[in-house]
Amino acid sequence: MNKVMTSIENLKKDIGDFYKPELHHFMVMNAVEVGDQIEVQWFFSDYAHPCDTTCFYTLVRPETEIPSIKDIVASAWVAEAELVDLMNIKVENTQKGFVLEPDFESGPLRKKK
């Protein structure tokens, strides 16, 4: 697994340059709490060189809005909607309530302080 650091501003450009639908396979989006920041990760694999897993990651504050990659990767909306509910982060153009009931306490995967 090779990890590629990116930032919020360059995220769409980096992934847009990297991702080709006929070459790469978007696996999943993940988020891990690191201190008081959140590490958001995008995992890609390769059809031709299958053992290469590429992980783009960026460290953000919980209240920062993360740009959506829906227009680059068409199936990313499921992963984004799930993270919005489970990690209580903000993603552009994504509403809450896909995973949890709307009245439920959001962000159950975040560590209780």
Next chain:
Amino acid sequence: MNLASYRKKSPWILHYNAGGCNGCDIEILACLGPKYDIERFGMINTGNPKQSDILLVTGPVTKRSRERLVEIYAQMPEPKVVVSCGACACTGGVFRGMYNCEGGVDQYIPVDVYVCGCGTRPEQIIDGVVQALGILEQKTKAMEVSVRLQKEPLKEEGQINRRNIADQIKPALS
């Protein structure tokens, strides 16, 4: 023709997965298959709660499926028996205390038979359903008693005698 006497011979099953792992569901499907063939007891898996007598529930009840579970239970006609299949439907099993599920089906609706095991063998499901048949018969009898009581309602309690009203309406209609 009395409906109650046929109920024991052909109880219809309604199956609802309230958030389980599918393990018990495929065992229920295996019960419907040729090897265990639950149709020997006259049981058919029906999709309609309004025609079913036995509700087979699997899974700990998740927050999103609890309303559907209670609604399905409410739509079933009396007498009805609830069988919870598997450890997680009985008590929550390994999912006890997780944030999005409540421990067990009996926190929401009354359960008559608990089938233990994770996942349950089809034999255990058949055992549970056969026990449920006995309970269904008891419940049917209890209902017959209440109908007999309805015949002579106590006037001072202000009950409406539906039977008399029906008898009064009948000649008017015909």
Next chain:
Amino acid sequence: MKTFFKALGNVFKKPVTTKYPFEQTFIPDDYRGLIGFDENLCIWCRRCEMVCPPGAIVFSQDMEGKQTYHFNRAVCIYCGECVRACPKEGAIFQTAEPAPCALKAENINNGWNKLFDEALASREAYAAEKKRKAAEKAAADKAAAAKKEEENKTGN
């Protein structure tokens, strides 16, 4: 025509359906069934309780320190981890018998939750009692030692 002969052949074949409630079906002898417990062999280390994922085993303790084993077959997921964790061979073991059904009267869910809490509370109470006794004993020892010292002093 082929189908016809096939259908005719099926008439004489044995049915695949097992006659289950009237005839026992085959269960392998290493089937993961009910968990058994032997009180005489147990060394009361509570390791099975610690490793059990759903919490189907709990030990309660009375004031003399005697522990009692409780097991709920509707919570157990039959993974066999308690058997693997047990340091004493044969104290806890897995039988090949599938668990029987439970009826409403057994109160298997809420009754178990209550029992579980009571068992933990009884253990806490015993631990507190033990601590209190130990503290009392320590205080008594201290007092005795002090008295002895005083006696020694006065003796001199």
Next chain:
Amino acid sequence: MGRQYEIPIGAQHISLLEPLHFKFTTENEKIVATEANVYYVHRGIEQACCSKFKFRQVSFVVGRVCGLCSISHTTAYSQVAEKLLKIEIPLRAKYLRMLVIELDRIHSHLLCLSHVAENSGFEALFMKTMQYREFSMELLEAVCGNRIQYDFSIVGGVARDLKPQVAQSILERLKKFIPQLDELMDIYKNNWTLSLKNKGAGAITKEDAMRLNVVGPFARAAGLAIDVRNETEDLLPWKQVGFEMITETSGDVYARNMVRLRELYVSIRIIENIINGLPESALITETKAFPDGEATVRLEAPRGELFYYAKGNKTQILERLKIKAPTFSNVAAMAEAFTGNEYGSAPAIIASYDPCLSCTAR
């Protein structure tokens, strides 16, 4: 331009095994848009795995994510935990894991095929497939001690050994199963009534499959050669035991049936090779270490690629565990592939996706 109707299907429906809600917008009989709600089964397993359970217990908990592919989940978790603990497991344990995964694949694929037959209105074929499926359940019970929820892989190896007489009975039963599978193949391939329901229904092109990142038999039926068994040689040596990629081109329900049936032949061959060449070694590697660092694992479950991410912090309890189930990748494509089909064939299409929502929602 006809009038548009909204038809809901689910959460409780006779053709669905599990709670799943689709809202179809139909124009006359054609489906023009679909909305999917798949999170009825969300239980919060990820959170519990990184707060309540110790890392050795987690392998039993993640088995309960899904009953159909529980061995894939436990194996994938065990592998990711072994990566965090930095241990290498014995070769026999690897072979036994592959054996159970392939037996599980046989039962899962046959279940899906029977479900497609039932939802296409072919009850007799459902019964026939279920009858032939029972042998795999009996074998799994003999190997693992339970018909479902095998709890076979544990961190460091496998929980129990394969007895010689069980191995012998597996070979015998597989030999008996091959003519039955030929018979099923003949029916699914050539039956005229079934082809009316299945050919051309729910089709997806290879470009769409790539664009929507589809995995599993769904992708392979569209011609997209993605199978993790082809890739992860370091964890489980699939190619040593005769793995072969199966693809079809048309991408409809019929092609998915064919992919599943042809994969069964591959699975049978793999199982025979494993049993004939089972190496002798210990079953489990013991370690006293605690998980540390981060690791990812990919594994081919019956429905496609399973992905595990785990992060440890040198304690008994993991920092983060992420489960990406195969159906999760297919949700976007599932909603799109309905468009342009008749409403009447929707149940058969749903069954042919083989959706596993308890995996997806966790």
